[in-house]
Every structure is written in structure tokens, then in C-alpha cells.
Amino acid sequence: LNTIYLKDYTAPSFLIEKTTLTFEIFPEYTLVRSHILFSQNPLRTDLPTQLDLFGVDLEIVSLSIDSIELSDKHYTWVDEVLCIKNVPTNFLFEAVTKIYPDKNTSLEGLYLSNGMYCTQCEAEGFRKITFYPDRPDVMSEFETRIEADLNDYPTLLSNGNLLDSGELENNRHFAVWQDPFKKPCYLFALVAGDLDVKEDVFTTVEGKKVELKIFVESHNMHKTEFAMQSLIRSMKWDEERFGRVYDLDLFMIVAVDHFNMGAMENKGLNIFNSALVLADEATTTDAGFERIESVIGHEYFHNWSGNRVTCRDWFQLSLKEGFTVFRDSEFTADLHDRAVKRIDDVKLLKTMQFAEDAGPMAHPIRPSSYVEINNFYTLTVYEKGAEVVRMLHTLLGETTFRKGSDLYFDRFDGQAVTTEDFVVCMQEVSGLNLDQFQRWYNQAGTPIVEVFEHFDQASGKYTLKFKQSCPPSINQPEKLAFHIPIKMALMNKADQTHLDLTAIDEFDMDTQVYHLTQDEQMITFENLTSKPVASLLRDFSAPVKLVFDRPKVEFAYLLANDDNSFNQFEAGQSLMQSHLLEQYSILAKGGEYQMDSDLIDAMQSVLAHDELSDAKKAAILTLPNFSYLSDQIDQVDVDVLLNLLKQCKTQIAKALEQQWLDNFNALNDSVEYAFVASQVGKRSFKALCLSYLSYLGQYSGLITSLYESASNMTDRSLALNLIANSNNKNQKQAINAGFYEKWKQDTQMVEQWLSIQSRGESTSIADIKALMQHESFDIKTPNKVRSVIGSFAMGNPLHFHAKDGSGYEFLADQILVLNELNPQIASRLCAALTHFKRYDENRKLKMIDQLHRIDQCKSLSKDVKEIVTRSLQ
Ligand code: DPP
Ligand code: ZN
Secondary structure (H helix, E strand, C coil): CCCEEHHHCCCCCEEEEEEEEEEEECCCCEEEEEEEEEEECCCCCCCCCCEEEECCCCEEEEEEECCEECCCCCEEEECCEEEECCCCCEEEEEEEEEECHHHCCCCCEEEEECCEEEEECCCCCHHHCCCECCCCCCCEEEEEEEEEECCCCCEEEECCEEEEEEEECCCEEEEEEEEEEEECHHHCCEEEECCEEEEEEEECCCCCEEEEEEEECHHHHHHCHHHHHHHHHHHHHHHHHHCCCCCCCEEEEEEECCCCCCEECCCCEEEEEHHHCCCCCCCCCHHHHHHHHHHHHHHHHCCCECCCEEECCHHHHHHHHHHHHHHHHHHHHHHCCHHHHHHHHHHHHHHHHHHHHHCCCCCCCCCCEECCHHHHCCHHHHHHHHHHHHHHHHHHCHHHHHHHHHHHHHHHCCCEECHHHHHHHHHHHHCCCCCHHHHHHHCCCCCEEEEEEEEECCCCEEEEEEEEECCCECCECCCCCCCEEEECEEECCCCCCECCCCCCCCEECCCCEEEECCCEEEEEECCCCCCCEEECCHHHCCCCEEEECCCHHHHHHHHHHCCCHHHHHHHHHHHHHHHHHHHHHHHHCCCCCCCCHHHHHHHHHHHHCCCCCHHHHHHHCCCCCHHHHHHHCCCECHHHHHHHHHHHHHHHHHHCHHHHHHHHHHHCCCCCCCCCHHHHHHHHHHHHHHHHHHCCCCCHHHHHHHHHHCCCHHHHHHHHHHHHHCCCHHHHHHHHHHHHHHHCCCHHHHHHHHHHHHHCCCCCHHHHHHHHHCCCCCCCCHHHHHHHHHHHHHHCHHHHCCCCCHHHHHHHHHHHHHHHHCHHHHHHHHHHHHCHHHECHHHHHHHHHHHHHHHCCCCCCHHHHHHHHHHHC
């Protein structure tokens, strides 16, 4: 395996003045002609004369330099690198290559999706189109001419503005696109297809009219309105909140069914996975609408954080992704319910990213090495990366942070830069020393912050001690102390006021942040009449594990009284978690489950709380999930934990049955559906009530009638999810068959239908295999693979973790098939096997066996090889 290191970075030898491309699309192949003006990079004082270009799966027709054709003795082409020696200082490089998009199942480079040509170039897909310096620090203007059959491909698109178009002989036509902004080739895009277009116009704050176009297959036109409105909201929000104005006259989005990622921010021509753009209330859930809006925002926001200012190299990926995820999460928070958005984000981080940090793929948000960069489009780079930006925002406050981001965009516009460049801007505008903060970019793992408190009634003295540490990760046995912002308040139980924290050295009054920078730090208060209740790490101000062994009554107090919405939620989670972990030890030793009546009381008071919104109630009353809990337990026994969760939910359902039912009935109204925070909150609370009731057996009628009467996909999918868990085989089959019959023409509905079934508690491996035989399944379509195989491996713990190892074997079989077709998708699926350390000995060994079996495959892609090797080392 060839490992690439950050420390080996060198500036490119040659820069590009302009890239001109011609694509001649024919049924059997596509001919790509490139015309590239190179000049020696003035920064390279060693005056290089060797040109290195990347190229993969290309058939060479001709190569030339300054119009002199090269023969194969002029160059070498080994392992993706075409190397031409003795080139002049400035020269024209031309290549004619043949590619075969119809055979391209990797979905990188140029490929076909439902008869439409489209591209995906990030991270290193452009090298499958033509020879090029495929690295983000080589930026160029692009002019692209596309020629294709007029009937089959009436729509021809690329980045920038349309310069020319017209008809050619033989019923062919052409279009020429020009992108005036310099960009790296990973932002290149091309589409040729037969598409309908939804149009609108956005007038920027500067008064410029921007044409907006969303291209879809004609049968999807009725599902484009929401994406269009989301785009308009994104453009407006980025002007208001970040001062970022759109720069071209045209912004296009194209929906494709075959896509490895969610969406791609190509300059002026975003390409989206259909599932993340097409929506209407009949087929899209509340969660789906929110996700679509946020991804439309995310890709649009990349126009500045990613395109205008891009990454120097792929180690800096979090520079654009962490920042852009932060931006899209603020977008959602500003538009909807800030507290609920924060809760959702932190949940994702704690269940998925913390697990990554604790597993074999642990890496800093700026990794120092990789084998295959596609393996680093991770929760760590994205979500933890966003948390690191959020910490900067917390440390600086909104006004100063905005000054920092303005400075960053201004100073580095048109450049390819590093994460240090970003942090330095934040340092300059704030005057804060962020040297230690930079460790967040270089050290992997989730820091642990232990808290100890002591109150002495006689002297009125209260001390709060913080101790930080971070467990070792691969290649990083020792970690240095992090700069951890701990947003906090000390609450006075007697009168609900907060203690005055002005006197604390490390405390910043403006931001309410305590700066933890040492391994250990202590705060002391004198002259208190009673012990305060500490509300720490408010809003989850740092991505750390807070360990604070405190009396349960304090959690109950915070659950009832904390005026920080996130911490109120967190207090409830702590109560549930401690109950579940206590009971887990009892069940693991063969004991019997016993519900804690204090927990029921606490839940009851949440239900009766009149200041809490429906959305908050739903969030607070949801138990920590299987995946999160299994991370808290050493060598978890899957059966014990699943059994525990089931018993606990059943007891909660029983104890509060009348409340769940009353609330369900009250919330189950027939208002006309709208995707607005108040309704979304109602529906999420309603879903929770019905989910608890479903544990009691006698409510299946309620579930089926909700299914039958549902006027929107949120309700319909709730019912379908609960039905998928039930053991009533006949009823389940009838409902599933009916659903498919009704919706089989709608790809997004079929994908959801497959996914719900695959996650169903009563769906066995045999059922999964049967689903893969269903006419709607296709292993070459990533969404289908994710819906069935991914949902099963990540969302069906009961059957995936079957004791006999059959779930693991099944997954390994699929990984081996996909390895040949689409390495990126194969590699993603490996994650479910790599966390074997978490599980009991029997399961652990069976998972390792399957990893070895995969490892023995002779044609293993470097994507899969890297993950498997790291896991087994
Ligand atoms: N398209 C992916 C994203 O926006 C990769 N850049 O995150
Ligand atoms: Zn992104």
C-alpha cells in the first residue's frame, strides 16, 4: 500500500493558465481532447523540467507538447502517473483520450446514470477523464465544448456560463461553456442528458439577477419546488449571515440517481443524488425535507467555503467541509429550531463520530497520512471538523467570528490554502492566542474531561476541579492538552439565579466560557450558603466526553430547571443512561430487569412541563440508542443490551400508557401538512408516543389505521417502521406489497421502503437476501445498496449481530462483490465490521474472521485494503 504523507507536500512544478476541453460523446465511447497551457511555477526555485500528470483507465489516442506528438519513449505511465521529462518552461500540452463511461461502475469520472452522462471528480475522479495535474492546488480557467446526439442528449451542461451552442451534422449538436473563475479540476462537471428544467430567479443584495435552474428527468418535475425554495433561502441566508454573494449569472443543480455521495458542489453546476433534491409531502418525511434543505445549503455555501477559497491538498479537507458543515448547521438552526438542531447534531457526533475516534480508523480532522483519500470523507473530518469551527465561534463570539471569516474570504480568495490559514485569521481578529487550539487539527481521539466537585458547608467553600486526558490512538500514543472551551453556569438552587463568575481567572464573561488548557485546573468559591448546581459544557461547547459522577437528584434538578436547552436535554439523557448501564450489569450477570421509579417520575414531569415544546419533549424522552450505549460498555453482549432496551421501553410504555395515548390522540390532528418547525415538533412527539405504545402489543390497530389514513410521508413512514418491527408476518407482507404496488414508479419511495424493511427488527438475513432478489434492487445503484445492505449492517443490530456470525458473513460477501464494481461503496460498508473490539469475544472473533477473508481477496481495491489493514493491525 502506497501511503501519502502531509509532511511530503511540495508545491506543484507547473501551473495552468487555461484548460480547454472537448468531449465528443458517442454511444460506444467518449473522445476527450484537452488543450492545456502550462507554465513553470515561480514558487519552485529548483526550476523543474518534469511534468507529472495523473491518468487512470484512459486509452491514449495521442499526446503532444507544443504540437509535437509524443511517442511512448517520451513518457512513462506507471501507477496513475504519466511522467514527461524535459519539458520547456511554458508549453502547450494536448491529449486525445478515449474513455468508456458506460463501463464505469465506480461512479468516479464520467459515467452513465439512467442514460444520462454525468461526472463526479472529487476527490480524484478527474484523472479518469483525461491526463491532468489532479490536485487541488493547481487551479485553472476551464472552457468546455460538448458534442452529442441531439435527440438523446438535448441538454449539455458544464461549469460557468453558456458561451455558444448550435447544431452539427448527423443530427448532433454542441454547447460551449466557460467558467471565468479559476478552479481545481475536482470542481469540474459535465452533464449530457434529456432533462426538464425548473427555473427561477434570485436577485442578489447587489441587485444582480441570477438564473436558477434545477434539471431533472421529466417525471420528477413535480418534486423540484422545495429544492428551489431551499436554494433561494440558502442564497439569502449566506448574504445576511456571512456576507457572501453569488458570483456567476447562473446556478444549476442536476439530480442523478446513481451517486456515491450526497451531492457535489461543482462550480455553478451542483450535481445531487436524487434522494437529496427531489421532494414533496407525499414522498418526503420531515427529516427528509430538513436534510434536503441543509444539503442544498451545504453545496451552495461551498461556492465560497470550498470553491472561491479551496484546499491546498486533501489533508486540508476539513478546511472546506468542517467549515461548510458548521455553516449549514447554523443555516438550519436559524431557519428552524436551534435547540433541536443542536441536539440532533450532538447525537450524531456522540453515536457515530465518537465511535470512529475510538476505532481503528481514528484520525485527526486534519490527517497526517492516507492511502485512499475517499476513505477520509468521514464523520471526523465533517462533523468533528464542524465542532472545531464551532468552538472557534464560541471562543470568539458571533461578531468577532464573522470578522474572522470575512478576513479569511478576503485574504485567500482564489487561493488553495490550509487549516492554519483559517485559524490564523480567527487569531488576528480576536487577539486570542490559538496556538494550543491548533492541536484539535492534529490530534485524534475524543478528549475526556473529568469533573470533581466538593462543597464544605461549614466554610461555605466550593471547589470544582477539571482534569483532561485523551486515550492513545494509532501513531499517537501520547496527547498534549487541548484548549477546551467549557461554557458553564453555576445555579443557585434556592432562588434559581446564577452565581457571579467574574472573579474566575480563566472565565470569559462575554462568552460565558471557561478556558480549560491545562491537564488539571481548579476553581474555588468562598462564602456560599449552599452548594450550587453546576451546568457544564452548555450547548455542548466542545466535542469531549464529560465524566461527572454526581447525585441523580442533580440531573433531575437540571432536567427540570436548566435554562440551557441543550443541557436540560443532556440531564435527561444522563438519567436514562445511568439507569440503563446499571441494569445492563444486572442483566449481564443473569439478574432481572427492574425499572427505576424516579426515572418514570422524571419522565412524567417532562410530559407535564408546560414550557417545553413538543419537539423538546420528544428529544428528551427518547432513550439513548443501541449504538451509543454499546460504546459505553466494555465488550458489550448484544443480546443483553437489546433485551434490556426492549424491557425498558416496555416498562416506560406501561407506566405512562395513558399519557402516551392522550398525547398521541391530541397530536394526531388533520391539519394540512406543512414543513414548519411547530408541525415538525408535533409529529416527532407523536412518533415517540406511538413508538412507546407499540411495545404494548394491543396498539397494532392504531398503527395500521395511521398507515391507512396518513396524508404525508412522515406519518406513513412512522407507521411502516413500526409495522416492520412487528411479528405479524401476514399483515406485514400485505402492507409491504401494497406500498410497493402504489409507489413502484417513485425511486425515492422505493428506496425508503427497502430501507425501512431492512432495519425492521423482524427482518432476518433470509429476508434481506430476498429483498436483494426483488426487481427494485440493483447492486450497481449506491442508494439501493445503502437502503438494503447499509441499513441492515448499521440499523438492524439484532440480525446483523446474529450469534452464528451469519450477518457478518453476509456483509463480507457483499463487500467482496462491490469491491469489483464500486470500491468507494464497498469500503464504506466495511465500517460495520471494524468496531469488533466493542463486542463480546464470540462476535469479535467472527468479525475478525470476515475481515481476514476480505483481506485475502487478490484484487482488493486500495479503498477496502486500507480499512481492512488498519482494522487488523
Ligand atoms: N460533495 C461532498 C460535500 O459537499 C464533497 N465535497 O461534502
Ligand atoms: Zn461538503
